[in-house]
Amino acid sequence: MxxxxxxxxxxxxxxxxxxxxxxxxxxxxxxxxxxxxxxxxxxxxxxxxxxxxxxxxxxxxxxxxxxxxxxxxxxxxxxxxxxxxxxxxxxxxxxxxxxxxxxxxxxxSENDEKPEIILKNPELITNINLKKYIANLDFCSVQSLEGDLINIVSDNDYEFWGYFEGYNMITYSHFGRSKIKFSMEIPYVTVRHIIKSLSLLTEERIGLYLNENSIFIKGKGIKINICGAINPVISNIKPAINPLESKKINLKTLRDILNKTYTSLPANVRVFLILGKESYILAKDKNTTLTWKINLKFNHNYLAEINHRKLRSILSRLNDNVFIELNEKKIMIHDKSRYLEIKVKEFSN
CATH class of the missing domain: 3.10.150.10 (DNA Polymerase III, subunit A, domain 2)
Known part of the structure; x- marks a missing residue:
């Protein structure tokens, strides 16, 4: 024909x-x-x-x-x-x-069988804005690597989250409310393929469904089924701390510094984020110590070890103006739907 x-x-x-x-x-x-x-x-x-x-x-x-x-x-x-x-x-x-x-x-012709989506009474999770879904999926998976698994969860409060825990840092994205409870893991490589391909679409909303042990996406003229591993439902996933102090900050200066560390330092060098009465990023590369001053002041002193390149990627995906909350164990930086949690290595008054 x-x-x-x-x-x-x-x-x-x-x-x-x-x-x-x-x-x-x-x-x-x-x-x-x-x-x-x-x-x-x-x-x-x-x-x-x-x-x-x-x-x-x-x-x-x-x-x-x-x-x-x-x-x-x-x-x-x-x-x-x-x-x-x-x-x-x-x-x-x-x-x-x-x-x-x-x-x-x-x-x-080779009589090939095509990849086929098999629907098994899919349950609606939510209908969501496509751009929001892509941005939040991108944020929670940005620090991951090939071989990692991204957690996609609707907890006992029916709050829909994606998150990944890396070295000293956890990234969370809040997608909104869900109609059902579930918990599963999706391969990082597939998550990145989904982000890149869905970014080409022009439609405004998609439907997300739980299709037995997979996530089913339905849009205008397109259906996608994503493999995964089902886990026990998590009681509550919302990232929160009891802050000793908190404030609203603009990320421009910190992003500019991380752009400089990206140029100055190799990926595997140890880098420290120090927040306190004086705040700065410090790194030692071979026989050279590098310090970049941050124009932020806090009442207590917090030291965290960071992957400077991953932190750079994470902060580039947050809004310019964010909230920062700190206590003896965590530094939390977040906007309305995306959260970065950094583990505190040393704390002092």
Whole structure:
């Protein structure tokens, strides 16, 4: 069967798939084209599966065609949709032919099974603004690394959180209220793929569901299922301290200093954040001690060891004006929905 696909749509599908499937596992860098009332594509990064509406302007066919994302990127590189508004596709028993100007892709049929989302009575968690969801998911996972698991939790108070505990620092994001209670862990790499790919969408809201042991996302023309591990429900996750002192601060100066430490210091050097009557960041790199003064004053003295590059990334995602609360054990920096908790190593009056 023959059809003409809008070039703009193919460009968007390819860009989404490139972000969603990632570059860690080449075996997952494919889209699967199939027909089910309309033309659709599915894809996976090995954990998450996406199923996306492609086009309704196509004749029915039975096969599933596995197409390399890299081949599509090469086919579309430098293409101007104004000059070439449509791409010709022929869905044949022996394979799929994609024709564009003087380039042709011939994809042989291999009877591949497509990545498929299986719904098992999904329960609604919440409907949420897409930009808010992306920003909060980004914040709670920003200090993580490949191999880490991000906690996604709705506690006994039905408060919906994401968090990750790293070395001396915990990042929390509050997504809002949830309709159900659950607790699960999602692989960091997949979380980053979700953030990058969903950032390409223009819709305002999505639905989040618990699909047995996975998170199911539903938007206009798109469905995503994210694998995870179910944990016991946590009684209460809200980050809080009994502060000895607190104030509202602007992060500009601290961000500027961390930009300088990023340039001056390697990633693995020990760096200390010292807050008190005099506040500064201190580091020793080989035979050199570096000190950057911070224009903040407190009644007590707090010392914390930090990963300066991760702290830089975290603070760049908070609002400019935030609250800081401190006691003998913790330093808490937060805006309305995102919280950074830093463990205090030494405290004195």
């Amino acid at each position: 023959e059809g003409w696909i809008p070039t703009k749509r193919l460009l968007k599908i390819t860009e989404f798939a490139d972000k969603f499937c990632g570059k860690v596992e080449p075996m997952h860098r494919y889209i699967y084209l199939y027909f089910d009332k309309v033309l659709r594509v599915s894809m996976t990064d090995g954990c998450a599966i996406a199923d996306i509406y492609f086009s309704k302007e196509f004749f029915p066919f039975k096969n599933i065609y596995k197409i390399s994302i890299q081949h599509l990127k090469g086919l579309l590189k430098g293409l101007k949709e104004e000059k070439t508004p449509f791409v010709r596709m022929l869905a044949l028993d022996e394979g799929l032919k994609v024709e564009l100007d003087d380039v042709t892709l011939n994809i042989e």
